[in-house]
Amino acid sequence: MIDLKVNGIQRSFDGEPDMPLLWYLRDILGLTGTKFGCGMALCGACTVHKNGKAIRSCITTMQRAAGSEIRTIEDVGVYGLHPVQKSWMEVNVPQCGYCQSGQIMQAIALLNEKPKPKDQDIDDTMSGNICRCGTYQRIRAAIKAAAGESA
């Protein structure tokens, strides 16, 4: 039995310990905001927070998630939009939107660590998250806008 917290709720899992957290979230808990993109930590669509740090849930096994606190996009902005979500909307970042849960989770983690990120910080952190529609310049603008707001 694997115990973990997901969005503040204590959960127990008795399935295969090598199941990636992504599929536990999506198929077992029905938290479909976190997306599947590559299964190899190459695209970042599956980004969630584990103990406050951005991780790729597609390669994080349930074994490795044991005992941790997981936060997904569904828990962000429940009581009013997060500044990052607000700036994402103001800048009108998304096109298809599929990668944006992962982009937002990654951006929140970045701003938690570096409240005033420079271009290089944004590039270094966000280049792990692919957007095939090509919204990168708006993502960069939205992160800067959020950094201004949370300052």
Next chain:
Amino acid sequence: MSALTNVSRRGFLQGVLSSGALVLCVHFVPEALWAAEASPQSRADQSVLHPSVYVGVDTDGTVYIIAHRSEMGTTSRTSLPLILADELDADWARVRVQQAIGDPRYGSQDTDGSHSIREFYQPMREAGATARLMLVRAAAQQWGVPEAECMTDLHVVVHKATGKRAGYGDLAPVAAKLPVPKKEELKFKPASAWRYVGKGQTSYDLQDICTGKAKFGMDAQIDGMVYASIEHPPVLGGKLKSFDDKAPMQVKGVRQTVTIDPFTPPHHFQPLGGVAVIADNTWSAMKGRQKLNPVWDNGANAVYNSDQYKKELQATVREPGKAARNQGDVYAAFGQGGKTLEAEYYVPHLAHASMEPPVALADYRDGKVTVWASTQNPQAVQEVISEKLGIPKEAVTCYVPLLGGGFGRKSKPDYAAEAAILSKKVGHPVKVVWSREDDIRFDYYHTVSAMYMKAVLGADGLPTAWLQRSAFPSIGSTFDVNATIAGPGELQQGWMDIPFNIPNLRAENSGAAAHVRIGWLRSVANIYHAFAAQSFTNECAHAAGRDSVEYLLALIGPPRIIDIKKSAPDYPNYGGSLEAYPIDTARHRRVIELAAEKSGWGKRKLGKGQGMGIAVHRSFLTYVATVVQVEVNDQGELSIPRVDTAVDAGLVVNPEATRSQFEGAAVFGTSLARFGEITATDGAVDQSNFDSYPVSRMNEAPYQTNVYIVESSAPPAGVGEPGVPPFAPALCNGIFAATGKRIRELPLSRSKLGA
């Protein structure tokens, strides 16, 4: 339907906030999105007033507008309803957009070819104007005043003289009893009265996307469903000889293995065949699949090796092909000598690689199928399932959730047919999830192409004769096993319609056999045609010793309408009439001048290793010029600090979405130019995930793309695709300006840019 959800019951309060408070949140749930019982009735149909399949007005004043085209990021789900809402004078805040099921009564739902706005601008206006006129007539009747004295304001009808006002909801029941007005009776709002058209509006789904609530095809869930992961034949047309049906069963959660028959040629949108592992969750299905140990009979396409094939294509274009356009006599002109330039270009196969891989959930029950598919074409989903299961098309109900990208791949619903076939075989709803590896190895690929260009320059450096030849396996091969010659649908795309003012001009094409599935990818044949033509233009400018922009304008010549049918009788003009959408070189010139001016062409001082390149291209009836500024450092590493793109797409309904599309097109163009390459060995595709098939990341993409939209009252044209074609040649022309290195083959990852 608004679903009132008691959030505390879901346990949020056990988390960060102290418990005790009752938190309620109201969230709009897309009607019947995940309901097993499907109804062909839309909310518009069920509304009191519903004069058109696209719109309904209910007694509470809610206006239901049907989005019948798929939403994959181009914002058509928002922009088309906006046109209708504008003409209806409806308050956008009181509009509910409902996504249509696949149904021919909506007209074409095939969301590709950049024609959603072009084709449905007028039908949307008519639907809105019809409902508005009926509401006005209802008010006039109630108040006993002449119809001509009544007008609409936001969501109300007003009679100025008496100061009477009535809301749309109150008028709907009266209006519903009136006959639906004829088209000739409709009066459209003047452009000056538009509230939404041309003003820009963000996506209807923006907040849901930013909060993780938006429902994509990947998110489909219904009771009792099981999951499937499918092993496909690695070579097109391959057949399953044997597999291990025991080993997968040892994986926890695996329920069974099921074979899928191979297709009957032509492959069209049929499943490839293979063997599926059915499981309780996606992971178990994927893991079980690894134990299948399938053995294949690869069949005839195992001969396909892309390196060898490239040489054959290049040899083909060195020989004359079939003329798709001809004016004057290039061969005679070549015989007269002069300064001659020749160059060959090559663009490999590309994969779509939308962020959401192909996915569909299907539920077969009693001879009927309900399917939730991430599809650009729900009517094609109905057709292929009907064909594969031997049931009527009307027995297939296809819901269309949001698409996590499409780019043309999701017009081909082979994966939806897989889900339906499997659901019938296993007796449960089945969700088919393709892995990224499946997506890249079993795509309908953008074709591989070789181009040969030859020009003779006159004394002024401008060509007196221009010959262009291309060869590539045709998309037609997907629909006809004997199709090896490209059709006008492909040859119109930047080949027949070359807009240059040259007396002797000839465009040729030669056939080539397909060994993988060939499909359309964002901007299609324009990609390689524009790459060759606009790169070669730049070569000519350099040979003539003239500025690239000035030369391009000279080559296009004076503003005029090109009489294209004279030299290319088969030219289809993307299905648009040449009267409404002529090839107008004044519009080519204007976007070139605008992009050059805004980019600071010839005025900005560039540093070491920096350069600017330009390209112009008309596609999907839209004119685009792009200037790309590049920088190549001493290590040969490329960066793209700035892109300036000028767009003339006629009337632009949603400028905000249009800017997004062209920003995105610059990134899409960067991806294909820098990295895009699918190769095959013994018939099997070599690439499989974003490690072997990279697409642009933030640090590789243009830093800043500026989009300038030409104000125009010309009929609306496409915006989803036309930004892509000029990008790669503009980039490569910029690389030439920066380094002196001419790029004639894509992707750039095959070339050394450094010294």
